[in-house]
Each structure stands twice: as structure tokens, then as C-alpha cells.
Amino acid sequence: MLIWAAFILEGRFVFRGRLVFRGWLFIEGARFTDDRRGRDLSVKSFEEINEKIRQKKAVVVTAEEIIKIVEEKGPERAAREVDVVTTATFGPMCSSGAFLNFGHSDPPIRMAKIWLNDVSAYGGLAAVDTYIGATEPSEKKGLEYGGAHVIQDLIDGKKVRLRAWSYGTDCYPRTEIDTYIDKDSINEAYLYNPRNAYQNYAAATNTSDRTLYTYMGVLLPRSGNVTYSTSGELSPLLNDPYYRTIGLGTRIFLGGAQGYVAWNGTQHNPSRPRADNGTPLQNAGTLAVVGDLKQMSSRFIRAATFEKYGVSMFVGIGIPIPILDDEMLRFVSVRNRDIFTSVYDYSVPSRSRPALARVSYEELQSGSVRLNGRDVPTAPLSSLRVAREIAGVLKDWIAAGRFELTRPVAPLPDRAAVKGLDVVGGEAK
């Protein structure tokens, strides 16, 4: 009865032809039986796991470690014994930035044009609020310094030059300011990244005769290399492919601090083709994440410059996944050999680039992939080494009772289509 009542409330429970039990179904820690399979589906609830975390008795392992545990103990025993699996990623994520509030000067200014270390920040918010985007280049140093570097400097406690201009108002008479700030001198400073933690991503190559400088790194001519940027079997959304436990409000590791999933990320596209294990075959879901910049560490947030492309930012994200039942256990035990992406030709200047091959992350991580009958060397852009470190830190936090899991406040959209932008005539109204 409970199940059906919940389904009616949810209004939709079939997702791409399979049953999805939403996280909030476990609110009461209710155990229920699926008659079709005739066994207990709800191994643990969020509350039961959090109680164990509070008692420092939770069994926490990383998404790489769980694979071996399942091999040794079998899935059912693993599902019973393991409470939480930590996932992580540390890759360049351009759609990132920070909201800052500077506090009011005397006399006050309504900042309309703002620069931080000569990097332009947004002046279209209230008087002393701004958003600094990671990819904004410096007006003096070009691509060698940008918004991401400002963010890293703030995290590192460095002084940052703030210049602002205003047209002046009766209530905000000052028209110019030139001063220095740091993270302790300002009010709020929080990262808000509109699109992070892509669930899978295309691999890149270049079939043209010239070297290409891209956000996927330097692509050598005539398919001289293939680059990829995912932590594979350790990556958060590849371990919860249908977003059963990761949703709005999920507490996460962000840049060394505790942060939250704020919304689905931009271009969130769950309706991609998927493998039998649920993982999408192309870039699919995304997360918008938020967290307190003042508590972050530049070990897990790092400014980056992609030659002749622009500024970006390595963002460290770790997400815990509760092993609520057998299905979650199955999801988190996914392996690199069963996660696939396609290699795209970045020399085609179109949003619809041709796919040259489908490859697994096991192949990508092996050092070369077969492309048009030839072995092409591969290189990662996302640091598996730092991702592992993050998964380990998060595991320690949870095991030490310092980090409890959160049931999503609302689920991520389970269907959405990403639109293109067409060039059309007409008038704005």
C-alpha cells in the first residue's frame, strides 16, 4: 500500500522503461517488498546509515574499492555490509565561478563595472555583490590569468585588487574605488558552479593536418592523440546513473569543504542512450554545486589555462552514495570496462561532430585506443590521482562521523532535452 500511495504522489515512476524508487520513498525507513521479485528491496534507509555515521560505525569505501569487495564477498553480502561508497572527480570545469559580497565603503558605491586583479566581474547585481566567472580572462595578462586565478588567490588568502566604477546615485554617491580585499575582509564568498561533474564526456581527437588548441587540451594533427576527461568508475554520476540518491540538496565535498548540490547543472541531459548498466554513452547529467569558498583549499580548486583556448578551473567534487539496496550496490560497482564514450573529431567546426569510435574507459586508461585501424595514444585531462585523494578524504570524514548523508530535497530531472541555438531573424520585444 505504501508503495502505491507513494507512486501516486510522485506521479511518475517509470524512467526509461524501468522502475525507479525515489530516494524520498525511504523517508520513514520503511521496508517493503517488491512482489515481482519477492524479496526485501530496502536494505537500509538514509536515517539508518546516518545513525551509523553518528556512532562512527558506518562502513565506507570508495567506488574503486567496492569493486574488489563485490568480487570477494558477492553483491548481496557487500550490499548488507557496506553503507556508503564515495565517488570523486577532479577535472577542468569551465562553468564555475563565485559570488562575492565586498561590504560597503564610506561613502558607499553601487558598483556597476568591477575588476578583480584586472579580471572583469559582473556588475549587474546589487551595490556590492558580484559574480566572478572562472573563464573571464585578465584585461592585462590575457589567458595566463583569469577568474579562476582570482578565485584560487582568494582561497589562498592572497590580497586581490578591487577596482570598481559607478555612475553614482543619490544613495550611492561614490563613483570610483580602488582597494584591496582578501577572503577575510569581505562578507560572503561562495562558489556557485552552474555546470559541474558531467556524467560522462566525449573523448577528443583531431583528424586535420594542423595542431588544435582546445578545452580538451592540445590535439595533435592526423589523430596523433586522444584526450578524455572523466574519472570513470570513480566519477559521481556514473555511480548513480539514474540519480536515485544524488539530487537537490545532497551534501558533497566541494573544493576541500562541504558543499551542496544546488540544482541540476545547465545542459543536464538525462535522456541520452544508455548501456545496460544504466551509464549513459555520452555526456548526460550535470550538477550545479555551491559551497563556501572561504573553507576551500587550492589543493582541490586549481586555476588552469588551456593554451590558445582560455582559462578554466579544476574543481574537486566528491559525492557519497548510500547503499540503500541491491540496486545501488550494483550501480556503484560499475567498472571502467563497462563504461563507454565516443571519440569525436574536434577538427569538424560544428556542434554535431562525427563520432569516430566507441571506447571504454578501460581502453582509454590503458594508454592507447584503436582508431581507424591504428593505435593512438591516449591522455587524461582529469586527475585520477587527485580524484582518489578526494574519495579518500570524504571516506575519512564520513567514517569519523563528521559528514552525514542527505536525502535529496527533490530529484534531478529525469528527462530533459538540450536545445541548440539557431540563428534567426526578428526583433526583440
Add this chain to the structure above:
Amino acid sequence: MTQIKAFLRFPPARVGRPVTYHLVKDFDLKINILRAEVAVNKVGELVMDIEGRPEDIDRAAAFAASEGVEFRVIDNAVAWDRERCVHCGACTAVCPSGALAMNRVDWTLVFTPADCYACDVCIKACPVRAISPGFDGEPAGE
């Protein structure tokens, strides 16, 4: 026998002289040219692996100097800042020699200076600028 990596810089007037020939012929050195930038009336640069007896290499260096050619033994063709590095692997995408490679067990970057061609391509491929020229030769292609 010992092996070193050397950087040779020819002033414009010396570019026409067969210095490398003499290094091989007179000092019995085994030379492998890793990088060459040679043009008429411009400073010429060679980066080479040199294998030979230590005393022959010393005599060859003295000979090069007497010819007006700057001869420098390179310990590190590029300098890798381990602390700054995030081990992403972007440099390994462009390294032609395999001197920069990923350890596929712990996924740290491994730099083997002896294998480096001193092509300097990695310097700009590194997103966090953890690689810089190891000596003050002009980077290739500049």
C-alpha cells in the same frame, strides 16, 4: 662510457661550420640530435644526446667553445614543479618522447629527463603551468 644531453648555441657567423662532424670524427662521440633550429644569419640551436668517454666529452666541449659555440650540459631539459602539478596528464598528450608519462597504477605523472627531447611542447600544454624551461634556451618554435 657516459651519456649526457647537451645544448649547443651557434652564433650567426658559425652556423655554417660543421661542428657536429668534428664532435663525431675527432672525439669519437655518438650523437643523436633531438632538436635542431638552424637558419642562415640566425642563432642556431642544437639539442643532442652525446654518448662517449667522459674525457672525450670534456675535450669536445672545449673544442666547441674554441669554435665560439656555447656548449652546455643539460641536467633537466624542462623543470617540473612537482608541488604545483595536479597530475592531470595533459602534458602526456603532447610529449613525443614518452619522457612525460602517467604511472597507470597510482596515476601520478612520471618525468624521465633522460628521455626528454627538450622540445618544450609540454610547457604550454600544462594547464597549471607546472613545467618551465629547464635552461634558458629559446623554446622551440618561438
